[in-house]
Amino acid sequence: MRRGKRKSIRNEPYQIPTATESYEAFPSLEKNKEYILSQFHNTEDIKFRKLTIENITCKLAYLDPLVDEDKLQKTIMKPLMEKNTLNIEDTVTSKEYRSSVDLNEAVTGLTKGFVVLFIEGHQHFYLLEAFSANSRAVSEPINEQVVRGSHEGFVENIMQNLQMLRRRIENPNLVIRFFKVGKTTDTKLAIIYLQHLVNPELIDEVEKRITSIKTDSIQTPGYVEEFIEDSPFSPFPQMLSTERPDRLTAHIIEGRIGLLMEGSPSTLVMPVTFFAFYQSPEDYNSRWYIGSILRLIRVASFIFALGLPSLYIATVSFHSEVLPAELILNIKSSLENVPFPPLLEALIMQIILELLREAAIRLPGPIAQTIGIVGGLVIGTAIVEANLVSNMMIIVVALTAISSFAVPSYEMSMSIRLLGFPLMLLSASFGFIGLVFGLSIILIHLCSLETFGTPYFSPLAPLRLNELKDSIVRLPRWLLGDRPTDVHPQFNKQEWRSRRWKKNEND
Amino acid sequence: MKKTWHLSIIFSTTLLFLTSCWDQELLKESKLIYGAGLDYENENEIRTTFAVRNLGIPVSQGGVYSNRILSVSGSSPRDTRIKVDRVLSKQVTASKNQLILLGKEIARKDIDHIFDVLYRDPKGPLDARVGVVDGRAEDMLNLDHIGDTLITEFMSDLIKGAENKTEAPPMTIEKTFRYSKDVGQDYALPYIRFNEDVGAPEINGIALFHQSNFTGVVLPPFDATLLLLMADAKSKKASIVENIGKEHDQGFLTQTVTINIQNAKSDIEYSFQEGNISKAVIHLEVRGNIEEYPQNHLFKESQVENIADELSKKLTERGNNLLTKLQEANCDFLGIGRDLNAYHHEAWHPKQWDKEFTKLNIEAKVKVKISETGIIK
Amino acid sequence: MKTTSTINNAQLFFIIFQTQVGVGVLSLPSSLYAETGTDGWITLLITGGAIQFIIFILYFLCARFPTLTLYEFAPKIIGKYAAGSISVLYVAFAIATSVIVLELFETTIKTWILFRTPMLVILLLLTVSGTYLAVGKIKVMGRFYQFVSILILPLIVMSAYTLKDADIRYILPVGQNGFASILKATQNGIVSMLGFEIVLFIYPYVQNKGKAALKSLTLANIAVTTLYTFLTFTTFVFFSPNQLEVIPEPLVYMLKGISFVIVDRVDLIFLSIWIISVMTSYVSYLYIAGRGIQRLTKRKKTTGSILIASFIALFFSMFSHDRYTVEMLSGYHAKASYFFALGFPLMLLLISLLFKKKEESQ
Numbered sequence A: 001m002r003r004g005k006r007k008s009i010r011n012e013p014y015q016i017p018t019a020t021e022s023y024e025a026f027p028s029l030e031k032n033k034e035y036i037l038s039q040f041h042n043t044e045d046i047k048f049r050k051l052t053i054e055n056i057t058c059k060l061a062y063l064d065p066l067v068d069e070d071k072l073q074k075t076i077m078k079p080l081m082e083k084n085t086l087n088i089e090d091t092v093t094s095k096e097y098r099s100s101v102d103l104n105e106a107v108t109g110l111t112k113g114f115v116v117l118f119i120e121g122h123q124h125f126y127l128l129e130a131f132s133a134n135s136r137a138v139s140e141p142i143n144e145q146v147v148r149g150s151h152e153g154f155v156e157n158i159m160q161n162l163q164m165l166r167r168r169i170e171n172p173n174l175v176i177r178f179f180k181v182g183k184t185t186d187t188k189l190a191i192i193y194l195q196h197l198v199n200p201e202l203i204d205e206v207e208k209r210i211t212s213i214k215t216d217s218i219q220t221p222g223y224v225e226e227f228i229e230d231s232p233f234s235p236f237p238q239m240l241s242t243e244r245p246d247r248l249t250a251h252i253i254e255g256r257i258g259l260l261m262e263g264s265p266s267t268l269v270m271p272v273t274f275f276a277f278y279q280s281p282e283d284y285n286s287r288w289y290i291g292s293i294l295r296l297i298r299v300a301s302f303i304f305a306l307g308l309p310s311l312y313i314a315t316v317s318f319h320s321e322v323l324p325a326e327l328i329l330n331i332k333s334s335l336e337n338v339p340f341p342p343l344l345e346a347l348i349m350q351i352i353l354e355l356l357r358e359a360a361i362r363l364p365g366p367i368a369q370t371i372g373i374v375g376g377l378v379i380g381t382a383i384v385e386a387n388l389v390s391n392m393m394i395i396v397v398a399l400t401a402i403s404s405f406a407v408p409s410y411e412m413s414m415s416i417r418l419l420g421f422p423l424m425l426l427s428a429s430f431g432f433i434g435l436v437f438g439l440s441i442i443l444i445h446l447c448s449l450e451t452f453g454t455p456y457f458s459p460l461a462p463l464r465l466n467e468l469k470d471s472i473v474r475l476p477r478w479l480l481g482d483r484p485t486d487v488h489p490q491f492n493k494q495e496w497r498s499r500r501w502k503k504n505e506n507d
Numbered sequence B: 001m002k003k004t005w006h007l008s009i010i011f012s013t014t015l016l017f018l019t020s021c022w023d024q025e026l027l028k029e030s031k032l033i034y035g036a037g038l039d040y041e042n043e044n045e046i047r048t049t050f051a052v053r054n055l056g057i058p059v060s061q062g063g064v065y066s067n068r069i070l071s072v073s074g075s076s077p078r079d080t081r082i083k084v085d086r087v088l089s090k091q092v093t094a095s096k097n098q099l100i101l102l103g104k105e106i107a108r109k110d111i112d113h114i115f116d117v118l119y120r121d122p123k124g125p126l127d128a129r130v131g132v133v134d135g136r137a138e139d140m141l142n143l144d145h146i147g148d149t150l151i152t153e154f155m156s157d158l159i160k161g162a163e164n165k166t167e168a169p170p171m172t173i174e175k176t177f178r179y180s181k182d183v184g185q186d187y188a189l190p191y192i193r194f195n196e197d198v199g200a201p202e203i204n205g206i207a208l209f210h211q212s213n214f215t216g217v218v219l220p221p222f223d224a225t226l227l228l229l230m231a232d233a234k235s236k237k238a239s240i241v242e243n244i245g246k247e248h249d250q251g252f253l254t255q256t257v258t259i260n261i262q263n264a265k266s267d268i269e270y271s272f273q274e275g276n277i278s279k280a281v282i283h284l285e286v287r288g289n290i291e292e293y294p295q296n297h298l299f300k301e302s303q304v305e306n307i308a309d310e311l312s313k314k315l316t317e318r319g320n321n322l323l324t325k326l327q328e329a330n331c332d333f334l335g336i337g338r339d340l341n342a343y344h345h346e347a348w349h350p351k352q353w354d355k356e357f358t359k360l361n362i363e364a365k366v367k368v369k370i371s372e373t374g375i376i377k
Numbered sequence C: 001m002k003t004t005s006t007i008n009n010a011q012l013f014f015i016i017f018q019t020q021v022g023v024g025v026l027s028l029p030s031s032l033y034a035e036t037g038t039d040g041w042i043t044l045l046i047t048g049g050a051i052q053f054i055i056f057i058l059y060f061l062c063a064r065f066p067t068l069t070l071y072e073f074a075p076k077i078i079g080k081y082a083a084g085s086i087s088v089l090y091v092a093f094a095i096a097t098s099v100i101v102l103e104l105f106e107t108t109i110k111t112w113i114l115f116r117t118p119m120l121v122i123l124l125l126l127t128v129s130g131t132y133l134a135v136g137k138i139k140v141m142g143r144f145y146q147f148v149s150i151l152i153l154p155l156i157v158m159s160a161y162t163l164k165d166a167d168i169r170y171i172l173p174v175g176q177n178g179f180a181s182i183l184k185a186t187q188n189g190i191v192s193m194l195g196f197e198i199v200l201f202i203y204p205y206v207q208n209k210g211k212a213a214l215k216s217l218t219l220a221n222i223a224v225t226t227l228y229t230f231l232t233f234t235t236f237v238f239f240s241p242n243q244l245e246v247i248p249e250p251l252v253y254m255l256k257g258i259s260f261v262i263v264d265r266v267d268l269i270f271l272s273i274w275i276i277s278v279m280t281s282y283v284s285y286l287y288i289a290g291r292g293i294q295r296l297t298k299r300k301k302t303t304g305s306i307l308i309a310s311f312i313a314l315f316f317s318m319f320s321h322d323r324y325t326v327e328m329l330s331g332y333h334a335k336a337s338y339f340f341a342l343g344f345p346l347m348l349l350l351i352s353l354l355f356k357k358k359e360e361s362q
Helices: A002-010 A029-039 A069-083 A103-111 A158-168 A200-211 A221-228 A247-255 A274-278 A288-317 A327-336 A342-361 A365-385 A391-405 A410-430 A432-448 A467-469 A498-504 B004-020 B077-087 B111-120 B137-142 B151-164 B171-180 B221-230 B301-329 B336-343 B353-359 C008-022 C028-064 C069-076 C082-111 C119-134 C138-164 C179-184 C187-193 C196-205 C211-238 C241-247 C250-256 C266-297 C303-317 C321-355
Strands: A048-054 A056-063 A098-099 A112-118 A125-129 A174-181 A187-194 A241-243 A257-261 A264-270 B032-040 B045-054 B066-074 B091-093 B099-103 B128-134 B188-194 B201-212 B213-221 B239-242 B254-273 B276-292 B361-372
Touching: A029 A048, A029 A056, A029 A103, A029 A112, A029 A432, A048 A069, A048 B137, A056 A069, A056 A103, A069 A125, A098 A103, A103 A125, A112 A241, A112 C266, A158 A174, A158 A187, A158 A247, A158 A257, A174 A200, A174 B091, A187 A247, A187 B151, A200 A221, A200 B201, A200 C250, A221 A264, A241 A247, A241 B201, A247 A257, A247 A264, A247 B188, A274 A288, A274 A410, A288 A342, A288 A391, A288 A432, A288 B171, A327 A391, A327 B032, A342 A365, A342 A410, A365 C082, A391 A410, A391 B004, A432 C119, A432 C138, A432 C266, A467 B091, B004 B301, B004 C008, B032 B066, B032 B137, B032 B151, B045 B077, B066 B077, B077 B091, B099 B137, B099 B151, B099 B213, B111 B171, B128 B137, B137 B151, B137 B188, B151 B188, B151 B201, B201 B221, B201 B301, B213 B221, B213 B301, B221 B239, B221 B254, B221 B276, B221 B301, B239 B276, B239 B301, B254 B301, B254 B336, B254 B361, B276 B301, B301 C028, B336 C082, C008 C069, C008 C138, C008 C196, C008 C211, C008 C266, C028 C179, C028 C187, C028 C196, C028 C211, C028 C241, C028 C250, C028 C321, C069 C196, C069 C266, C069 C321, C082 C119, C082 C266, C082 C303, C119 C138, C119 C266, C119 C303, C138 C196, C138 C211, C138 C250, C138 C266, C179 C187, C179 C250, C187 C321, C196 C211, C196 C266, C196 C321, C211 C250, C250 C266, C266 C303
Parallel strands: B032 B091, B032 B099, B099 B128, B128 B188, B276 B361
Antiparallel strands: A048 A056, A056 A112, A098 A125, A112 A125, A174 A187, A187 A257, A241 A264, A257 A264, B032 B045, B045 B066, B188 B201, B201 B213, B239 B254, B254 B276
């Protein structure tokens, strides 16, 4: 086992190019530009600006999202143009200044928000700081809060969002492609991915789908999602929507593609599997067994949210004999004076619950709490006392609601509650048999669902035992040597025996 | 094509729902039978007494459970069920029946015929406890409650308690089905008697059955324990109280010793003659702790061994008496026939086993070992 | 952008396994008991051996045509017209099997759980969900079968739980009814373990062909044999012999009196899981029939042909109703199945060996 692992390290054909080797710059501007562009895989957010100083052509290169326009103007362009001298060090007023002949240093500098100044005929160039400090108040997204971990959230400005990502992955392989979609709105979309990692077919496919969008307007990422997803009739969300940069970063590093849109803080991740919706970035911040148990609880919450009401309905309306003699009396006595069949009871409660949820979202915080109290306590107690709904059903529906809210993704939690309804109907018609058939239809659907060439229910179906350790549970990071294979990344290794120090340690 | 396909699925699925729920049996629309007593009425009729659970006010609102006892006669158990359904509101269901009591008289008939409906009905309660009542089951159920406990709960707890103390074999309807079809093994059911002194029913031993008929022989609880130990069927607890002779009796209440049995091992040794079984010796070895020995303190090992020897003797004697009773009743409780079939197949004559068993020379040899004397010497 | 439509070897294992485990498992113990008494479980072990032999034949046949299904390679061996009629027979056989599965399913559900629900509705439940799975093609079937196989574990746990009330003496002495009757009962065993012939139709989709595929097939056979022997064994030691005579579905009956902590009537849970196994067998045969119809009618897509197959199966399964008719029909079907599981493949293999017919490798 261990030997096999070491071997695979040695045979690893690809190492992440982190621009550590030096690469001498050319005296020619065009050649430098070419090299930098090739290092950045022709990313389109890199900008070149031509200048003429002392009649010599110069070129400024910078990554647009990272550079502060004001700084660029005031500290670099203006002094250069005004003084018109090649004595750069004395001319520019930016707070950091470096000179180098190593083009790879330029590449690294670019990813850090430096402006690179190339001068025709000179081999050495200058790195000038013009990092954008501009940021609107970045706050934690309220629908994806975590206890421990980053509290940063995307904002409406796509450049600022890209900057957050660039700062999290300081690597020239991070490529951004821009698209303009929508005949009237001309909305700016960006996809972001790691060139050396992501499956090239996947990039082509995503680009093909985005470019085929012909519409008047794109107002939310939801529009894009509906245009490019594989199965529009499926109840399951096939792209993960997140407002957390750390979450998006984690997915990009697994070899997925992120989609950002100007004017929306929520971004889409594709392709994702079912279990991506059950993972939260904070899983990796807590001890691994705590993280594992949290994940298991979430998987259990999926089963509860989906099947609990229908199981209850099937039991009390078809198979009451499965309940032990002592329990059956408790349940029966609570049901005794309720005039409705269990299905109707469940529907009433579910609808009340959805109403409460919907009402609470629209109201400002303090009033929403009042709604919660009025709804939860007052209606709950009153409806039992009025014998409209039984105690048991309140317990069941409350458990279901709580379970569905435990899902870290809002769309998924809605989908699951929605799927509960046909299951309830089936179990109210056929008992356990109906429930089993309903569940198996859902399972068949999950097995056949594919998004961007990725099986949706992986790693459970198709079963990949090796990947269960970072989907249903979360094992320690150093045991997760390989990336998930469902996206077919260009190389699998993501961890190279980080704990090898342990071996050399003396007692 | 794809669209038609989707539509066809949706249509056929909705079609299923347009109709009603055929098999729905709402829990709240049902009346639960929690106990039933069966009695001999006359040559062609049976009297069934049902204990139906009433749930007027929910327990959460301060209500209490009560039973409604109904007695009906009919030509078969199912006939009486149908009749009782006529006098009760809601649908009667026996699926959670916990207790079946058989009157002494009806138990002597073929209980296989009486239980047929329980075996045959897919919703039949196979895990209900069965007991034989001294007298009529009807009278027992008509007690309605003992103290605060309803008679149905009281009875099934009584039987379960006896099972835990190794005073009755754990017999459910499923087990009676199993053994009454088995030529090579018979069974016994707990025997319940109304104790006039206490004013409540008690387990008064076990009623021995042969095939599916009660033989009329009842073993007292102490013998039942010994028999169950011989059958290697010790339950959670088993205690033996035995009078151990004159030299131990030196004062008020000092003639007995009680041992709490830790484990028991029973082994049956067979001897054969001309391809027939001639003798069966049951070697029972019990290891136990002294629970009570009021007469003296036990300082020496020899004292303990003395008691053990005395006990072994007494229990062997008792065991032999008990086996004679078994043979009189023709109840092959120990499954000697089963053993023969399995391990000495050539000596197994299923057709003559009825006769062979009564004539068989069976002997018990009990050996008692005492390992602890409690927390004092 | 789609994933490849192949199945890996684990999925091959589970497809064979789930196709074999099906509707027959409930009544198997009592039908074995009827033939050979309490030695029935030994019969199953022998059956497993016999099936292994058949699996070798099927494998050698498939290995000669690694990228073709039976419908495609049969014309190469025996010519267009003979192959056409064999294909038609296989389609008929697959549909007949689906019909038997549907009917047995319906009668069992009707006797145990849904007493009053109309026959058609029960049949539709299985047909609709089964067809939905079958049109997903082989890769979805592979994923689904693999996933639901975890449900076999609770079945085993439930049956193993009854062992606490078991009496080993019920099956002793071993071999009391003679070896001849054990052998004779093998046919009852084979019938309930049919399903391995699906390999003739899915072999081209297997990723690693050759030895690895044979290993999956063999493991599947071992797994099924072990499971069936275990389940039969538990019923045989649970029920006294005379009881087995009167109980047609001992496996369910056995669990009826069992109660776990908060669940009484474990048989209902058992049947609910068993439904999935029935569904998988049904889907496998639907798939075989669908592929055949597609091939015969020269369609491009399988979806339509699978729909046709499921409609035909549904139509025919609506005729007979009671347990006795179904038993009679499955008797005929059992006899026919020898030809399809063994007879035809053996014939094709011999002819292809004789005339050295083989798929040309590129």
